[in-house]
Structures are given as C-alpha cells and as structure tokens.
Amino acid sequence: MKVLLVHQNFPGQFLHLVPALRARGHEVLGLTALGNRRPSPVPVSYYRFDPPPVDGGAVRLGRSYVEQTDRASAVARAALVLRDRHGYVPDVIFGHCGWGETLFLREVWPQARLLVYAEFFHGTRGRDTFFDPEFGQPGLPAALGVVARTAGYAQAMAQADAAVCPTEWQASTFPACFRPRISVIHDGIDTDTLCPDPTARFRLPDHGGFLHAGQEVLTYVSRNLEPYRGFHRFMRALPAVLQARPDAQVVIVGGTATSYGAPPTGGGSWKDAMIHELGHRLDRSRVHFTGTLPYDSYRRLMQVSRVHCYLTVPFVLSWSLIEAMSTGATIVGSDTAPVQEVIRHGETGLLVDYFDTTRLSDALADALADPAAYAHLGRAARAEAVARFDFRRICLPRLLDFVETAGT
Known part of the structure; x- marks a missing residue:
C-alpha cells in the first residue's frame, strides 16, 4: 500500500x-x-x-x-x-x-x-x-x-x-x-535496550562526576519542568528527602520551556521559580539539573536510578514512566488516573496522593533507604513493561x- x-x-x-x-x-x-x-x-x-x-x-x-x-x-x-x-x-x-x-x-x-x-x-x-x-x-x-x-x-x-x-x-x-x-x-518502548544493568554509570553534566547503579539515586524526568507533570510538587518534597537521606543524589531531566499550562506568574521558568521558592532548603550540591539528554545518556541514567518519581495531572501518560519501569527502578507515582492504569500500588510501584507533599517525601525517602525491601516492585514493573509495552x-x-x- x-x-x-x-x-x-x-x-x-x-x-x-x-x-x-x-x-x-x-x-x-x-x-x-x-x-x-x-x-x-x-x-x-x-x-x-x-x-x-x-x-x-x-x-x-x-x-x-x-x-x-x-x-x-x-x-x-x-x-x-x-x-x-x-x-x-x-x-x-x-x-x-x-x-x-x-x-x-x-x-x-x-x-x-x-x-x-x-x-x-x-x-x-x-x-x-x-x-x-x-x-x-x-x-x-x-x-x-x-x-x-x-x-x-x-x-x-x-x-x-x-x-x-x-x-x-x-x-x-x-x-x-x-x-x-x-x-x-x-x-x-524498547524494553531490550531499556533494561536493568548493574554495571551502568551516568556522567553528571554539571561537574563531570559519575553515578553508578546501586547508589542512592532519585530521578525525575519530563519533557519540560512544569506543574502539569507535578514538578512543583516534586521540588517541594525534596528538602525533606535530602535531609532524611544525606547520601542521596537527585537528577532532574527536562527543558525549561512550557509544553502545557502557563508559565509562572512574572515570567521565567518553573525551574527558576521553584529554586527561588525553596531557597536555602534545597541542597543544590546534590540536586542536578541536566536539561534534555541524548538518548544514550538518558538510558544510562534510567539504569542507575534506584527510585523514579513520576507525577502528572490527569493527562497524557508519558513514555518516561514506562521506560523507568522497564529499567527496573522503584516507581513512586501520583495516584491519578493515567498512572493507576500502569502502576498498581504495592505491586508494581507506590502511588501517593498528588497533593500530599509529606507523604511523597516519606515514600521517596523510604524507597531510597531500603532498596531490598522495594526491589520486588522494580522487578514487577519491569515485567509489566515487557508484557504490555514492548514495541x-x-x-x-x-x-x-x-x-x-x-x-x-
């Protein structure tokens, strides 16, 4: 044809x-x-x-x-x-x-x-x-x-x-x-390429150091960093996570334009707005903004991620959630309809009320602290991604x- x-x-x-x-x-x-x-x-x-x-x-x-x-x-x-x-x-x-x-x-x-x-x-x-x-x-x-x-x-x-x-x-x-x-x-998605790799490492673009699989790495990914994908909620949860987990490293992937919704009041980017809002409560030495990434770098980041946070209002489901599932990360997601379709609480990940910042901080810190206790969620998420979303x-x-x- x-x-x-x-x-x-x-x-x-x-x-x-x-x-x-x-x-x-x-x-x-x-x-x-x-x-x-x-x-x-x-x-x-x-x-x-x-x-x-x-x-x-x-x-x-x-x-x-x-x-x-x-x-x-x-x-x-x-x-x-x-x-x-x-x-x-x-x-x-x-x-x-x-x-x-x-x-x-x-x-x-x-x-x-x-x-x-x-x-x-x-x-x-x-x-x-x-x-x-x-x-x-x-x-x-x-x-x-x-x-x-x-x-x-x-x-x-x-x-x-x-x-x-x-x-x-x-x-x-x-x-x-x-x-x-x-x-x-x-x-x-390509579940063959986006697979767990215990030898993976990711170079941090802001200072050139490396993160390795097995380290305490928390990731957040969005095409652009904005409220439609819960960026403001995630950022507000970080100070408590960083305080509870002094060895944790946070890697945030995404541009600073606006894909959906509106820019902050007064203009600028949501990244800058949230950094300004949190001020000294955010340990910038452990929070790394990468901007957008080449695919291979993104893949390696997903493979070193211990915990991946995905938040969204009831809207289109992002590929990044399925990709994080495919690499075996422990998913902490918003308890919203698009996420509920692929994440079952306690089986393939953890679901948290979109508006509950304290509960989000606790869930992220707990999953970072005890990978063995949550490893079954990552394995189940990987199995779900392969069974339902292998392209x-x-x-x-x-x-x-x-x-x-x-x-x-």
Whole structure:
C-alpha cells in the first residue's frame, strides 16, 4: 500500500511504525511542517505553515479552531501539490489529530482510508483542567474555553474511519459516540535496550562526576519542568528527602520551556521559580539539573536510578514512566488516573496522593533507604513493561495490523 503519515514533528509517535511498514513492503511517505528536521528513514514532503496572527477579539472562543483550520489548510494545499503535480494518491492516511492536520485531507483524497492518532480529548471534569487548585478555580469562562477547544478534535474523529489511542484511560476521555472506533494500542518502548544493568554509570553534566547503579539515586524526568507533570510538587518534597537521606543524589531531566499550562506568574521558568521558592532548603550540591539528554545518556541514567518519581495531572501518560519501569527502578507515582492504569500500588510501584507533599517525601525517602525491601516492585514493573509495552513483540504488530486493516 501507499501510506501517508502526517505529523508536524514527524516521525513523532510513528517512530517505530515507519521502518516496520517499509519492511512489510509498503511505500511510506511523511508529510510534516517545514522546519522539522528530525531524521526520517523514509521520504518526507513538507507543508508551509505561516499562520496570520489570530485576532482573539474577533474569533473569541473559536481561537483554537481557527489555528487548527489554518494549519489544516496548509496541509491540504501541500496534499494537492502531491496529487496534481506528482500523481501521488495514498491508500491510507494516518495522522495525529491534535493540531488539525487531517481535517481537510478527505477533500484531496476522498477514497483513502483516514486513520487518526487520537491522544486525548479535553474536558472540564476529571481531567487536567481545574485539577490543581493552585492554578485557578473552575469558572464558566474558563470552562467554555475548554469545551470550545475540542471542536477540531471532534471533527477529526467524525471524519476518521478508525482511531488509535495509547491508553485505556486516554481513550475514555473521548465522547461515547467515538469510542467504538478507537483501538487502544500503545506506541511501545524498547524494553531490550531499556533494561536493568548493574554495571551502568551516568556522567553528571554539571561537574563531570559519575553515578553508578546501586547508589542512592532519585530521578525525575519530563519533557519540560512544569506543574502539569507535578514538578512543583516534586521540588517541594525534596528538602525533606535530602535531609532524611544525606547520601542521596537527585537528577532532574527536562527543558525549561512550557509544553502545557502557563508559565509562572512574572515570567521565567518553573525551574527558576521553584529554586527561588525553596531557597536555602534545597541542597543544590546534590540536586542536578541536566536539561534534555541524548538518548544514550538518558538510558544510562534510567539504569542507575534506584527510585523514579513520576507525577502528572490527569493527562497524557508519558513514555518516561514506562521506560523507568522497564529499567527496573522503584516507581513512586501520583495516584491519578493515567498512572493507576500502569502502576498498581504495592505491586508494581507506590502511588501517593498528588497533593500530599509529606507523604511523597516519606515514600521517596523510604524507597531510597531500603532498596531490598522495594526491589520486588522494580522487578514487577519491569515485567509489566515487557508484557504490555514492548514495541517489537507487543505494540508494533498491533499497530501494523491497525494500519493495514482498520476501517476496511
């Protein structure tokens, strides 16, 4: 088949799928935003997206939809060039529906099967919005904005022949009318590479020293350090952890931009805001901020981690949690719906009330102090990751079947 994969950050979630489709003899083409320079094992075509400034006063609650349809128009124009100038007609289109890219592709290729990667459907109850009262209370104006934001997602789902979502809880966020067409298939992780290694060591970038497997290492990972991933909660727990465990080393991975939510009041980064808030209570000699890491360095860090803390509001589940499970770290996670799906308290990790800083500090310190008592949790987490999220043996075969047959 001819398979067109559409993603502004291609290959994005299709990283493992792309070479597997090629290996099965399919002709694969990526369509992505101009300026995306991520390596690709297949040919890539580009759309140019230079959106005009959105007049919030004019579009009011329609701002998100305007932004999505502007991008969708750019994608459709690029698709038209592929069809009319190059004679390209795909059998299958598979795109992430989060930014509107798939909205108008039916008008260019009406006969193609249209599949979407449906990651999350925003809502005002039981999800990310209004979850943490520190960042605003529910109110009608904010709620209307959340509901309006879902217009493009709903349109994309209505057009799709089938959809895939990485977790059961994320799939449950979509309206009931869409759920029958959603297959729950995780992207998968490389559990062969992300495995326990008692000889692993990680070089600390701030002073060049090494941490070794077996040492008292606490890790926290997020694409960007921000409240959506409980960064402020984790930081507030650290002074007590460092006091209780004088030999512990803390390694924090992530950028300082804002992926979700809002920046701190007054600007700057959440990293700087939390360092300022904690002041002298934070022993900076034992708290190491790495920024983002190359994959191999990240892998080695996960392999030296004794305890990994993963916190999130009810939102998309991060790959980093599954990767930490795969390396056998003891997981201390927030007792929120996305985490509950993969961590069972006392079996594959420990769950702590997202808002209970004292309990979080205690759980982290206890797990650091007595690795033998918690080793069974790491082993069980590793087994869970291999059984459910191995991309080669579990996830990829299901994704291939989805692309080849879904919606037929």
